[in-house]
Amino acid sequence: MALKKIYLDNNATTPCDPRVVETMVPYFFEHHGNAASRSHPFGWEAEEAVDYAREQVANLIYADSKEIIFTSGATEADNLALKGAYEMYRRKGNHIITLTTEHKAVIDTCHKLEKQGAEITFLDVERDGLVDLKKLEAAIKPNTIMISVMWANNETGVIQPMKGIGEICKKHGVLFFSDGTQAVGKIPTNPRELGIHLMAFSAHKMYGPKGVGALYVSRKNPRVKVTAQVDGGGHERGMRSGTLNVPGIVGFGKAAEIAKKEMAQDAERLSGLRDKLEKGLCQLEETYINGNVDHRMPHVANISFKHVEGEGLMMTFNQEIALSSGSACTSASLEPSYVLIALGLGDDLAHSSLRFSLGRFSTEEEVDYTIEAISKGVNHMRDLSPIWEMFKEGVDLTKIEWSEH
Numbered sequence: 222m223a224l225k226k227i228y229l230d231n232n233a234t235t236p237c238d239p240r241v242v243e244t245m246v247p248y249f250f251e252h253h254g255n256a257a258s259r260s261h262p263f264g265w266e267a268e269e270a271v272d273y274a275r276e277q278v279a280n281l282i283y284a285d286s287k288e289i290i291f292t293s294g295a296t297e298a299d300n301l302a303l304k305g306a307y308e309m310y311r312r313k314g315n316h317i318i319t320l321t322t323e324h325k326a327v328i329d330t331c332h333k334l335e336k337q338g339a340e341i342t343f344l345d346v347e348r349d350g351l352v353d354l355k356k357l358e359a360a361i362k363p364n365t366i367m368i369s370v371m372w373a374n375n376e377t378g379v380i381q382p383m384k385g386i387g388e389i390c391k392k393h394g395v396l397f398f399s400d401g402t403q404a405v406g407k408i409p410t411n412p413r414e415l416g417i418h419l420m421a422f423s424a425h426k427m428y429g430p431k432g433v434g435a436l437y438v439s440r441k442n443p444r445v446k447v448t449a450q451v452d453g454g455g456h457e458r459g460m461r462s463g464t465l466n467v468p469g470i471v472g473f474g475k476a477a478e479i480a481k482k483e484m485a486q487d488a489e490r491l492s493g494l495r496d497k498l499e500k501g502l503c504q505l506e507e508t509y510i511n512g513n514v515d516h517r518m519p520h521v522a523n524i525s526f527k528h529v530e531g532e533g534l535m536m537t538f539n540q541e542i543a544l545s546s547g548s549a550c551t552s553a554s555l556e557p558s559y560v561l562i563a564l565g566l567g568d569d570l571a572h573s574s575l576r577f578s579l580g581r582f583s584t585e586e587e588v589d590y591t592i593e594a595i596s597k598g599v600n601h602m603r604d605l606s607p608i609w610e611m612f613k614e615g616v617d618l619t620k621i622e623w624s625e626h
């Protein structure tokens with residue numbers, strides 16, 4: 222029997238919706254113009270297509286099309302927001318507050334800014350993954366210029382209290398930047414309403430193509446500016462030079478249009494499937510859901526199976542199910558996820574976690590198959606595990622002195 226290929230890793234990237242692909246195709250050959258070519262119809266056509274896509278993308282987040290700066294993705298948009306705002310506003314102060322559970326595109330950019338004289342506070346989150354608003358407000362200092370908090374976490378799906386953070390930023394006159402990559406296109410996101418001044422997002426996390434994203438930059442109340450990090454022809458109102466990725470942007474626009482129309486029905490269907498998956502897997506003993514279950518994206522489940530190592534568990538079903546584990550493969554060593562560690566999980570529970578992220582093309586049959594395969598795998602691994610046996614016998618594993626070899 223052929224092996225199944227079930228994709229439950231939609232937080233890493235989503236398949237490009239065939240309706241999006243179809244919209245993009247004419248912009249590779251027929252309408253191949255450079256959107257910056259002002260002197261002939263090839264350029265005009267491309268520019269028109271980009272204008273239309275900009276409207277579609279803006280429309281998804283209730284913004285003005287002039288507030289959308291196209292980039293190569295969310296990583297670049299995160300860099301532009303943080304570095305660009307720091308450069309623009311550093312005479313007002315050099316302090317930025319962010320969270321320990323942010324995406325690497327934010328964390329590493331903040332570390333880079335530290336080397337350039339910025340003072341960064343990496344605030345811890347609570348055990349449920351949410352930031353405590355009182356602690357956030359208490360971290361503000363006279364030199365604070367920006368708070369950077371992601372809308373939804375890529376590993377746990379936890380949704381931060383954006384409204385409360387927006388109010389704190391307004392009260393203290395601090396810029397609010399959000400990495401919205403995991404939220405935009407999946408739940409309603411209206412940055413203006415919540416007092417968000419800058420927001421990064423990406424097409425390939427919402428059924429669009431890879432290599433294109435955007436930074437929302439508020440144009441009124443207040444008018445925010447960022448210093449360009451890529452210099453050249455002055456595209457994107459001087460904030461991001463470089464020939465526009467016309468087919469990508471056209472696809473991004475279409476993906477945004479579809480998302481706006483279908484997100485409610487997708488979210489309802491996927492939360493039903495996610496709940497079914499969780500319920501099925503929580504039949505297993507010593508199974509823990511990571512992150513706040515009441516403030517969570519509808520399609521994400523992050524689950525730890527005590528004393529079962531996640532990477533090993535995945536091998537039991539021959540990689541038939543595409544998932545992410547709580548062990549990040551960095552430099553050949555398996556390190557536990559820093560996001561789960563920040564939630565207070567020990568190394569063992571972090572290593573024994575799997576992230577299930579469903580998507581528009583996930584089916585109930587796939588969820589049923591997954592419940593069965595994972596349950597079988599977990600039971601199999603525990604049957605072979607002396608640690609599990611000791612645990613079942615009531616041995617306190619923290620008191621054991623393992624001999625060194």
Ligand SMILES: *Cc1c(COP(=O)(O)O)cnc(C)c1O
Nearest residue numbers: 294295296324326375402403423
């Ligand atoms: C995927 C992701 C990114 C990076 O986006 P790219 O478009 O791949 O550069 C940034 N932040 C979050 C939260 C993400 O999930």
